[in-house]
Amino acid sequence: MPILVPIKRVIDYNVRIRVKPDGSGVETQNVKMSINPFDEIAVEEAVRLREKNHTDAVVAVTIGPAVAQDVLRNALALGADRAIHVVHDGETQPLGVAKTLAALVAREPSYNLIIMGKQAIDDDFNQTGQMLAQLLRWPMATFASKLEWQDDGIHVTREIDGGLQTLALNLPAVVTTDLRLNTPRFASLPNIMKAKSKPLQTMTPAELGVDLTPRLKTLRVEEPAKRSAGIKVDSVKTLVEKLQQAGVL
Amino acid sequence: MRTLVIAETVAGAVAKASMHCIAAAQNLATPIDVLILTDAAVDATGLQNLQGVEKIFTGVQANFAHAIAEELVPTITSHAKNYTHVIFPATSFGKNLAGRLGAVLDVQPITDVIKIMSGDTFMRPIYAGNAMATVQSADAIKVLSIRPTNFPMPQSGGAGAAVMEVIVTAATERKPKFVRAELSSSARPDLGAARIVISGGRGLGSAENFKLIERIADQLGAAIGASRAAVDAGFVPNDYQVGQTGKIVAPELYIAVGISGAIQHVAGMKDSKIIVAINKDAEAPIFNIADFGLVGDLFALLPELSAAIAGVKSA
Structure with a gap:
């Protein structure tokens, strides 16, 4: 039974982002975009499960504009077998994304596992997986650091606050x-070439009967308060004196 | 308007993170109720005289152990419907519950709230805190997770809240089964709540060398943190990680040792009151945000620092 891996195209994690001067958002024009790092880990985990014959196919899905196809090709180059592109321009929020993914599962009920990033590094919501699990009424294990296949399901080790x-x-x-x-x-060159001929299906939110209109209205995006560089001290002695003067030691 | 705070508990007591949630609820200036779901009785007397708190609901059931979301959400849902705002802490506990509750209620939760602008408008960091978004919600129930470090402790002066038992709604859906927990036990203060945090990075070089950090932490009564690099290398456990995807801390004093200052790490500690950086690379980005920087070999500087602190403490 196939594994579904939802992925998101985000500003590359190495890029220092710029807030637009008009406060409407973050500059995304002419900025390097990549697959969300947590989603790349999800693709890798699913591909490893297929390599161990725990699944017969890994299906990557993204919701985004036409250009978002590049992250699907990237997932295919990493070993996903086929891809689904739900073409949508404009902002997505976790509830709409979870509904779209739930609709995909309703269409193709053979999926028995969904592996996805715990959060996207652009909006940092950390919600889509939880919302999707609830919509599907499936159990979930968030923040996974280990996944073991068992006869009766999976054992997942989670990173939580206390350990x-x-x-x-x-x-x-x-x-x-x-x-x-x-x-x-890393995707090898032959695999990148092979990815170009793997099946990629496109569909629209309307075909899935879902509404991706954001529920939250972004009124303003601004720079955080800047911390300015302080001073360099020349010795441990001076450091301790400064900390005593500041009243923290 | 009425706010429900879903309290997290630690070792039989209401977690400090949840106290900050009550402070956030006080900002909304609505009556506040608190819901505590646990597997063993919790002492809630500390909440009874907090300003605005009217009712404290407790539900004690064996299957509430380990805070498994699938077990807790049905009871939270039946309560949440009577409120305009539901507040969780932005911890691994709260992140799990808020999403599921949002999906049941058909609401988009607002996570990691750092500022409450009004009853429907909230500020939250995006892009690892490199931008701040102010968002407005038209949903009938606002489901929020708040970042504890951005809110003070709650004000007292309440009229004495009543404590009452809730009717638990059984979880009928498939749910995970608890297998085991490996929780760090430490006599040191909780990383998220400590007054002083000392963190080590890749520069420490080994788990053994973290002893240098531990010694100073014990002298200062500080919590120990780490960069992702140090956790990935296995020097310290995962729950030590400070950063965008780890813990967010804002202590009075943060000492970063052998940490270069990647934006993902800085996202987790830049609200600290005073930041000290110790690094051998004078060009390390951590120095751009540090109040006091010390360039040099940490293996020489840490013992020196430890001795100097001992001198201060005995003076």
Whole structure:
């Protein structure tokens, strides 16, 4: 049964973002875009499960404008078998995305596992996986750092505030990835070439019967208060004196 | 207008993060109720005299152990429907619950709120805190998770809230089964709540070398943090990680040792009152945000710092 891996195209994590002067958002023109790093980990995990024959196919899906096809080709080059592109211009928010993904699952009910990033590094919501699990009424394991296949489902170790927690889930289930789940491979040139001929299906939110209109209205985006560089001290002694003067030691 | 705070508990007590949630609720200036769902009784007397708090609902059931979202959400949902605002802490506990509750209520939760502008408008960081978005919600129930470090402790002066038991709604959906937990036990203060945090990075070089950090932490009564690099390298456990995807801290004093200052790390600590950076690379970006920078070999400087602190403490 196939694994669904939802991925998002975001500003590359190495780019220093610029807030638009009119406060309407963040500059995305002429900025390097990439697959959300947590989603890349999700693709890698799903591909490893297929390599161990726990699944027969890995299906990557994204919701975004025409150019977002590049992250799907990237996922295909990393080993996904086929891709679905829900073509949509404009902002997406977790509730609309979760509804779209739930509609896809309703259409193709054979999926028994969804692996996705725990958060997108652009809007930092950390919500879509949880919302999708609820809409599907599937159990979930968020912030996964380890996934083990068992006869009766999966065991997932989660990174939580106090340490680690391991849960057993029957499938179908939703898993969201944390950083230490795996280290994604690099796409080889032959695989990049091969990805170009893998099947990529496009559809629209309307065909899926979902409404992606953002629920939250962004009134303003601004720069955070800047912290200015302080001073360099020449010795531990001076440092301790400064900290005493500041009243923190 | 009425606000429900979903309290997180730690070792039989209401977590400090949830106290900050009550402070956030006080900003909304609505009556406040608190819902505490646990597997063992929790002492809620500390909440009874907080300003605005009217009712404290407690639900004690064995299956509320380990805060598994699928077990808690049905009961939270049946309560949430009577409120205009539901507040969670932006912790791994709150992040799990807010999304599921939002989906049941058909509401878009607003996560990581750092400022409440009005009853429907909230500020939250995006892009690892490199931009601040002010968003407005038209949803009938506002589901929020708030960043504890951005809110003070709640004000007292309440009329004495009543504590009452809730009717628990059974979880009928498929749910995960708890297998085990490996929780860090430490006599040191909680990373998210400590007055002083000392963090180590890749520059420490090994788990063994973190002893240099531990010694100073114990001298100062500080919590220990780490950069992602140090956690990935296995020097310290995952829950030490400070940053965009780890813990967000804002102590009075943050000491970054052998940490270069990647934007993802800075996102987790830049609201600290005073930042000290110790790094051998004078060009490291951490110095751009540090109040006091010390360039040099940490293996020489940390023992020196430890000795100097000992001198101060004994003076």
